[in-house]
Amino acid sequence: MKLMIYAAALFAGMSLSIEGAIYGELGKSIGKLESSFYNFFVGTIILAVVLLFFGKGSLSHTFKAPKWQLTGGLLGIFYLTILIVSIPLVGVGLSMISVIVGQMIMSIVIEHKGWLGSSPSKIQKEKAAAVVLMAASLFLIF
Template sequence: MKWIFPVLSFIGGVAVAFQAQINGGLGKKAGALEGAFISFVIGTLALFFLLLFFGKGNLGAVFSVPKWQLFGGLLGAFYVSVMIFAVPNIGVAPALVAVIAGQLIFGVLIDHFGWFGGKPIPIDTKKIIAMFLLFCSLFLFNHN
C-alpha cells in the first residue's frame, strides 16, 4: 500500500502543472495579486466544504501549535503569486523546472539536517549527481 504515496504525489504534480497555467491566465485578466487572491479564495471555499463533510481534526490546534508551523500558508500564497508572475513570461515547463529544482535542493537539505522535526536522511553521491543534473535541466529549459 506504500505505492499509493508516490502515485498521489505524481497526481499532485500534475495538478500543479495545470494550476500554473490556469493561474497564469487568471493573473493576466485580473492582475497578478488579484489572481492569487481569487485562487486562494476558491481553494479556501473548497477546503471549507471538505472540512464540513469530512473533517475530523481539531481547528483549535491553531492556538497550540508552534507559531512557525503557521508559516506554511504564507509560503503557499508566495508560491502561487510567483507562478502567476513567472508562467506568462517563461511558460509552464521552465517555471516548474525551477520550482522542482528549489523543492528538491531544499528538500535534500531539510532531510539531511532533519530540520523542522524531520528524520535526518544524509545526502549521498546519488543525490549530489541528481541535483547537478537538475541544474543542467534548469539551464536547458531556460536557455534560448
C-alpha cells in the same frame, strides 16, 4: 500502497503545472494578485465544505501550535504568486523546473539537517547527482 502514494504525488505534481498555467492566464485577465486571491478564496470555501463532513482535527488548536508551523500559508501565497508572475514571462516548463530544482535542493538540506521534524538523512551522492542533473535540465530548457 507505496506505489499508490507515488502515483498520487506524481498526479499532484502534474496538477501544479496545470494550476500554474491556468492562474498565469487568469492573472492576465483579472490581475496577478487578484488571481492568487481568487485561488485561495475558492480553495478556502471548498476546503471548508469538505472539512464540515470529513474533518477530524480541531481548528481551535491552531492557536496552541508552534508559530513556525503556521508559516505554510505564507509560503503557499509566495509560491503561487511567483508562478502567476513567472509563467507568462518564461513559460510553464521553465517555471516548474525551477520550482522542482528548488524543492529538491531544500528537501535534501531539510533531511540532511533533520529540520522541521524530519528524520536526519545524510546527503548521498545519488541525491546530489539528481540535483545536478535537474539543474542541468534547467540550464538546457532556459
